[in-house]
Amino acid sequence: MLTDDSQCTKKTPLYPTHLESNAKMTEFCGWSMPIQYPKGIIAEVKAVRDSAGIFDVSHMGRLEFEGPRSQYFLGTILSADLMALKLGRSKYNFICNKDGGIIDDAMVYRVGDERFLLIVNAGNTDKDLQWIASQPVDDSGCNMEILTNKTAMIAIQGPQAVALVDEVTAGSASKIGRFRIANVSFDGCDATLARTGYTGEDGFEIIVPADQGSDLWSHLKNSGAVECGLGARDVLRLEAGLPLHGNDISTCTNPYEAGFGRFVYKEAPDYVAGDSLVQISATDPPRLLVGFKMIGRGIPRPGLRILSCLSGENTSSLIGTVTSGTYSPTVDGGIGMGYVERKYSEVGNQIVIDVRGRLVEAEIVKLPFYKQF
Secondary structure: OOOOOOOOOOEEHHHHHHHHOOOOEEOOEEEEEEEOOOOOHHHHHHHHHHHEEEEEOOOOOEEEEEEEOOOHHHHHOOOOHHHHHOOEEEEEEOOOOOOOOOOEEEEEEEEEEOOOEEEEEEHHHHHHHHEEEEEEEEOOOOEEEEEEEEEEEEEEOOOOHHHHHHHHOOOOOHHHHEEEEEEEEEEEEEEEEEOOOOOOOOOOEEEEEEEHHHHHHHHHHHHHHEEHHHHHHHHHHHOOOOEEEEOEEOOOOOOOOOOOHHHHHOOOOOOOOOHHHHHHHOOOOOOEEEEEOOOOOOOOOOOOOOEOOOOOOOOOOOEEEEEEEEEEOOOOOEEEEEEEEOOOOOHHHHHEEEEOOOOEEEEEEEOOOOOOO
């Protein structure tokens, strides 16, 4: 049975550690989380791009599925081709409703022959669980365990991330390939290392028992990793062209108009969104998610209007809406993403962002804004 704890703010196992570091805390998806540390968001972003930063991502949902029918059951709700997912590897995917709308985006890992780990967004965990429970598919032979409150999860990202994790895992980290997952030993306990992330940098997302989270954080911090909050994480993911559910993707969008059709496997038996996504993929979407850089002075924010600025047009018309936007210290300017009408979506097109009544020129660019690999 699902419980509604939305009326109380939850705390991760690292909450006391954040307070000790004088982090600025904020409520995020029902969790008390650090938005930034005393050095500030820009310094944290630069630390990840230049060396290594650590993030508390324990608020994200961690669901384990095990049993002889776990692959089949997950194949009915996820967009990934699980038959092709080898042991110790991962796939980015979508949880879509029957109409193809995106309930959530997630990472799925095969951690055993009949065992999978699904990482979902903190703000969608309850909705994901309700969607999973509502499926009419026979789920016998597939047992689900919620690991979120039993574990802590720390992301370490940046050029020096692998070397720092090697120091605390006796050299095990560097043996794990990108987008792979493995169990290692940390300080006498089992730790799960996934070489994935949400910043565009190399690094790991590390899962340990809840009571080991603070020790792991301290080890990584003392080794040189910089503490980072949600503010820096949002800037980094936008620079990397990665979507944020609730902003860039939602149940009102589908993977094809968002530019992620390559992560959809429509042919899975009994896939709940399969028929809808086949139909959607057969036609060109009328709008597309694009990235843009500001030419004039101004910082784009979600909800701002995007106007046309094509040669030959005498007046600007509304062609879309900004879904994500910020100042990027890496690019040294304003960047954003948003949906625009298809005919305006080509790279190089000039557009206009309505920044609180001030029309500021911008240019559509190829995503990502920053690419390490």
